Amino acid sequence: MDNKMTLGIILVLIGLFSFIFLGFTGFRVIFGMLLVFFLPFYILLGRFGLSRGERMVFSLFIGIGVFPSIVYWLGVFMSFRLAIVVTFVVLMIVALFLKKSRD
Amino acid sequence: MKVNKNVEAIIVTLLYLTCLYFWTLPIQDNPLPYGEVDAFSHYAVADYTYTSDRSVTDLPHYIDRRYGKDNEFKQHTLWYPPPFHTGLAIGAAIGGESDFPIYLVNAIFCSLIVLSVYFIIRRFFGFEAALLSGFLLIFSMRDIMVFLWGQWPERMGFAYLPLIIYCFYKYATSFLKKEQKPVYLYIMSFLLAINFFIHPMDFFHSVGALIIIGLFFFIKERKIFFSLKHVSAAIVLFLLIVSIFPTQSMNVFVKLRSGTAEESAKGDFGRLLGWFKAPRENTGTPPVYFSYSAMIGPYWTVPLILLGVLFLLLRRNNKDLVILGWLVSLYIMIHLDFIGKGRVHRSLSGTAHIFYPLMVLGLLYAYTFFVKLVPALRRYKSLIRYVLVVAFMIVVFISIGAGARDSLEGAYKSIIARANPSQHALSTWLRGSEVPDDADMFHMGALSLAKTRSIYMMGHRYMGTSAGGSLDEKNFTYIVMDYSDLLLIGNRDGLNQLQSFEMSLANNTLLYNKDNIRVYEYG
Numbered sequence: 001m002d003n004k005m006t007l008g009i010i011l012v013l014i015g016l017f018s019f020i021f022l023g024f025t026g027f028r029v030i031f032g033m034l035l036v037f038f039l040p041f042y043i044l045l046g047r048f049g050l051s052r053g054e055r056m057v058f059s060l061f062i063g064i065g066v067f068p069s070i071v072y073w074l075g076v077f078m079s080f081r082l083a084i085v086v087t088f089v090v091l092m093i094v095a096l097f098l099k100k101s102r103d
Numbered sequence: 104m105k106v107n108k109n110v111e112a113i114i115v116t117l118l119y120l121t122c123l124y125f126w127t128l129p130i131q132d133n134p135l136p137y138g139e140v141d142a143f144s145h146y147a148v149a150d151y152t153y154t155s156d157r158s159v160t161d162l163p164h165y166i167d168r169r170y171g172k173d174n175e176f177k178q179h180t181l182w183y184p185p186p187f188h189t190g191l192a193i194g195a196a197i198g199g200e201s202d203f204p205i206y207l208v209n210a211i212f213c214s215l216i217v218l219s220v221y222f223i224i225r226r227f228f229g230f231e232a233a234l235l236s237g238f239l240l241i242f243s244m245r246d247i248m249v250f251l252w253g254q255w256p257e258r259m260g261f262a263y264l265p266l267i268i269y270c271f272y273k274y275a276t277s278f279l280k281k282e283q284k285p286v287y288l289y290i291m292s293f294l295l296a297i298n299f300f301i302h303p304m305d306f307f308h309s310v311g312a313l314i315i316i317g318l319f320f321f322i323k324e325r326k327i328f329f330s331l332k333h334v335s336a337a338i339v340l341f342l343l344i345v346s347i348f349p350t351q352s353m354n355v356f357v358k359l360r361s362g363t364a365e366e367s368a369k370g371d372f373g374r375l376l377g378w379f380k381a382p383r384e385n386t387g388t389p390p391v392y393f394s395y396s397a398m399i400g401p402y403w404t405v406p407l408i409l410l411g412v413l414f415l416l417l418r419r420n421n422k423d424l425v426i427l428g429w430l431v432s433l434y435i436m437i438h439l440d441f442i443g444k445g446r447v448h449r450s451l452s453g454t455a456h457i458f459y460p461l462m463v464l465g466l467l468y469a470y471t472f473f474v475k476l477v478p479a480l481r482r483y484k485s486l487i488r489y490v491l492v493v494a495f496m497i498v499v500f501i502s503i504g505a506g507a508r509d510s511l512e513g514a515y516k517s518i519i520a521r522a523n524p525s526q527h528a529l530s531t532w533l534r535g536s537e538v539p540d541d542a543d544m545f546h547m548g549a550l551s552l553a554k555t556r557s558i559y560m561m562g563h564r565y566m567g568t569s570a571g572g573s574l575d576e577k578n579f580t581y582i583v584m585d586y587s588d589l590l591l592i593g594n595r596d597g598l599n600q601l602q603s604f605e606m607s608l609a610n611n612t613l614l615y616n617k618d619n620i621r622v623y624e625y626g
Contacts, residue, residue, distance in 0.1 A: 002109070017120045017124070022131070029194050029207050033208065049284075053222065057219070064215075065301070066293070068190040076158045079156050
């Protein structure tokens with residue numbers, strides 16, 4: 001079993017679980033959280049020579065703290081929903097730029 | 104037990120989804136907010152952020168009336184640093200509604216301890232130990248009770264401790280091997296700062312663990328295991344991060360100065376000989392919260408914990424010292440009342456996070472010892488290990504898992520435990536009503552303080568009850584005559600009293616009259 005297949009199985013498991021037990025709203029919330037709290041930080045932490053497990057855990061726990069902190073301050077000056085989008089887009093651009101510069 | 108990394112990733116996903124299934128049981132059938140009074144304060148900040156589409160700076164009146172002085176550094180502002188509540192509000196924005204997503208994200212946040220304990224135990228002691236520890240934590244009753252009641256940030260904050268001490272271990276061991284990896288120290292700074300934001304008490308638990316583990320490392324290695332340059336950079340990084348929420352960070356230090364112990368056992372040496380003694384005075388927690396067998400597991404598991412400690416004490420490698428340091432630091436936090444400090448019964452809720460891994464280590468090393476003792480068993484040792492792990496999971500589920508599931512499934516399920524449909528309709532009406540945002544309403548017919556708080560936090564208008572003073576003392580300008588709960592429980596006397604009072608309101612303007620609830624403008 002390769003990494004891509006494993007990722008696929010995991011996403012299907014999470015998707016099925018969310019739909020069956022938590023409905024469409026639960027599905028949206030869980031995948032949305034994975035997207036905004038986890039993904040940008042997972043890409044960012046790729047620069048530091050961490051193992052895959054460390055990178056996954058640290059990105060989740062750091063993302064849960066850092067992402068809302070940025071959204072909070074932006075949300076003081078603009079729409080909260082817009083602040084979420086802006087934070088995510090900026091973090092993804094930074095993460096992908098750093099990833100590209102490393103590669 | 105060797106397991107392929109990809110298979111392990113799937114098993115961990117299944118473990119955590121199992122956890123999430125159990126921890127979301129209270130909202131799977133009924134998405135209405137539940138909990139004790141604390142739960143509604145956290146719900147309210149997240150809900151207000153979502154519904155107003157703005158971050159909360161100054162508290163709205165209905166939150167401020169109760170929590171306006173909780174930030175002692177700058178009153179009328181958020182009393183906790185914003186990341187926790189903002190995280191819940193982000194969930195609401197993604198989900199497109201308020202109640203269910205906030206409670207779902209909270210269930211995820213509060214159960215993160217399963218992942219962080221799995222992580223550190225996996226790194227230190229292997230797959231089976233991690234799997235069993237994570238599995239046990241799903242059913243940790245003390246964690247579940249605190250989660251259900253509403254001390255949500257405290258529950259989430261504990262999940263950072265294992266990762267913080269892991270980073271410390273990685274940095275210190277890399278330094279000792281002369282392959283310095285300061286990145287772990289910098290990640291630790293981030294985690295510590297976030298830990299501070301989520302809940303200050305948990306942050307002090309983490310700092311305590313770092314001090315004790317550092318001391319153990321120093322005693323063992325008899326040399327410095329860090330670079331002053333790295334530590335200084337990590338401290339500066341930490342200070343920079345915590346300075347982004349100055350009013351909330353300063354509140355922690357102001358409260359530290361004025362803090363007194365809730366329970367005091369000052370100078371009671373007997374207290375040092377036990378793990379915890381149920382306090383004599385009322386701490387707002389039921390007696391069962393202080394019971395080992397009801398919260399952690401059957402008493403036959405105690406020898407396993409002691410075996411786990413014994414094994415670590417005998418081996419004493421650096422990983423063992425990390426776990427022992429964590430245990431000792433928790434012991435200190437739980438016994439701070441000896442010097443008249445701390446809210447020790449709150450610290451007690453971190454017990455399962457270290458007791459379960461120790462229990463599992465005790466079991467696995469007792470097995471190893473037994474197999475060494477009986478040579479005939481060596482041929483079947485892998486099979487025996489599998490059977491032991493599965494058998495232990497089954498026994499534990501029967502002992503504590505079933506009770507935990509029942510607690511989660513039955514939590515706030517009765518019709519009077521959460522806002523009933525009439526009260527929910529009232530809350531929905533209140534949000535868009537002509538009742539001014541800064542009105543003080545008086546709730547008559549309330550069954551509990553938590554119930555009233557849930558109604559007014561959902562309705563965005565403050566409501567007091569007779570518990571906080573009489574009607575005239577408090578200058579309430581609106582009265583809610585709520586017959587709905589009293590009708591549901593069939594309380595005739597209560598209904599009669601309410602009706603006779605309502606007759607005195609005949610000259611007041613009736614604003615709302617639906618499903619056995621009426622709202623009057625008063626005075």
